[in-house]
Amino acid sequence: MATAVETLGKLERRITISFPLTDVRTEVEKRLKVQARTAKAPGFRPGKVPLKMVAAQYGYQIESEVLNDKVGRAFNDAANENNLRVAGFPNIVPKEEAAEGQLAFDATFEVYPEVAIGDLTVVEIETVQADVSEAEIDKTIDILRKQRVHFHTKGEAGEHGDGGEPIAANGDRVTVDFVGSIDGVEFPGGKAEGYAFVLGEGRMLPEFEAATLGLKVGESKTFPLSFPEDYHGKDVAGKTASFTITLQKLEWAHLPEVDAEFAKSLGVADGDLAKMREDIKVNLQREVAGRVKARNKEAVMDALIKVAELEVPKTLIAQDSERLAEMTRQDMAQRGMNVKDVPFPAELFAEKAERRVRLGLILSQLVGDNTLQATPEQVKAQIEDFAQSYEDPREVLKYYYSDRRRLGEIEALVLEENVVTYVLGLSKVTSKAVAFDELMGSNAQA
Known part of the structure; x- marks a missing residue:
């Protein structure tokens, strides 16, 4: 049984859930009997251990499991009955006062906010563009020479x-x-x-x-x-x-001379210098396109944050802060750093987490309202685009399609691109040419 939903704040809610103590005891006894079928103890054959001994050994654990199951089920039922979109996990604590023969718990939680997105047709967004000239190819060749x-x-x-x-x-x-x-x-x-x-x-x-x-x-x-x-x-x-x-x-x-041998060292089998320059140009254009896309996506995301009104659930910010802290720890460990005893306070990542959660809620609203989900065709095209820079593109396709999590990352990327295209198609867009060096030195983080 659950009480009416109490509103504690803009997003914070509370409900009290309760159920008869006898229900818990009945379920605990039932599970203890199941456990007794395979329980082992010195001096007893398997399955012949007295129920009291089984209860002494497993009773606390089973009682905790039963309580967690019942509280969780009761909370989910209450949330569904009240059409609540719960953000994150509820904080559930035993209620000090309960009716005789009843167990009661207070569940405090946040709900997802309403997202109000303003008029995108009046939003001004500045995008960037950049070209690859012969000078950039020459600079790249100089870098490649210095590397050798x-x-x-x-x-x-x-x-x-x-x-x-x-x-x-x-x-x-x-x-x-x-x-x-x-x-x-x-x-x-x-x-x-x-x-x-x-x-x-x-x-x-x-x-x-x-x-x-x-x-x-x-x-x-x-x-x-x-x-x-x-x-x-x-x-x-x-x-x-x-x-x-x-x-x-x-x-x-x-520094090695720019000759046929140099071209061969870069993978041009016949040593053709014109082919080498063309390969470098194609790679640079791909890199430039990626940087331009990242910069323009960041501009769109910044615009969406300004034009959208919503409250961001603190629960989701806290969860993402913890996630970012753990990702940072793992990344540093993979780089060979000893971070075993280094503290990673989640608070350090709160600002970044708040932006990520805010954008996630905005994008979810835009996608749902305007049917911008990633299609299988778009996902495949994106993977094929990634695969172009690899020696065996088929292995890249296999890599992504063999793991649902990896495929989900591509779907999320395509979804973001769909949103960017949609927003740019509605807003007032101006384009600015940026120098190659400026673009390559930038770090878009949208």
């Missing part, structure tokens, strides 16, 4: 030359020994032997790189180095140390 760099001893003649005068310059790889001290005392992490880095890449502090420039192998230099206030090493942050470095090895960078 070879280092040779500077000053020694070889197949590719000698690299010029054997003094350390930007672009060279240097191997140094160094020792640092503060007020004449060496500090942890301030000493190393055979430490290699490339000058000009910014891996070392500016004073360190500046002191290394111009050195020859075997030469040393002592110089002051001021650690920034926000330096990751708290023991030395904001302090000035004295460093002595000795150059042990000097190598110059040889």
Whole structure:
């Protein structure tokens, strides 16, 4: 039996559910008898253990199961009878005062909100577009060359030359020994032997790189180095140390020529440079299209948040915050970080969770009102699009269609794209051209 629904807040509700204590006892006895059929105890054959001993061993567990079942069933029945859309899980606590022979519980919970979406035809959304030019292809080729760099001893003649005068310059790889001290005392992490880095890449502090420039192998230099206030090493942050470095090895960078062999190293079997550039262009266009789509989706989502009015259930925010915290922990662990004892307070993720839940409710309303669900054809087309960048597209199709959860992720992605298309089709859209470098450096998070 359930009482009338009490309204505690905009979304918070409470109902009291109760049922006869005899119902619980009857069900507990029934389950104990079932348990007794297979119960084991020293000195008794299986199934012959006295019921009192079975009750002593399993009674508490079975009683808890019965209560959970009955309370859960009663709550679901009450929610259905009152046409309640329960958000998250109810908080159910025993009621101190109950009628004689009855068990009573208060169930406090939230319901899903009404979502009011404003007039989309007056919404202004700025989208972006970007092109891939020959300059971007050239830049990409330069990056690919640097990824395949070879280092040779500077000053020694070889197949590719000698690299010029054997003094350390930007672009060279240097191997140094160094020792640092503060007020004449060496500090942890301030000493190393055979430490290699490339000058000009910014891996070392500016004073360190500046002191290394111009050195020859075997030469040393002592110089002051001021650690920034926000330096990751708290023991030395904001302090000035004295460093002595000795150059042990000097190598110059040889970048591969853009020739047939270079093209072959990129997977162009016949080494055709025109084909190589076309392949790079296609890959860049695919990457640009993905970034543009993400930026435009973010613009649409931002617009929807502004135009929609709704209360967001705190229960759903809390659940998603916990989910995001656990996802972050797992991601860091997979990256090899030791996060076993690192706290991940869910509160840190509350703002992001609130946005995700809010958008989820808005999108659900739009999809339901306008029949924007993902179709099987759209899902297949999306997977096929993903598969284009893989060597064996059939394996990609098999990967997604063999797991309902993975397929659900694609369906959610297509659904979002349907919403984006729908909203852009109604709203006032302006388009802005963005530079390739700006686009590729952005991180859309919608």
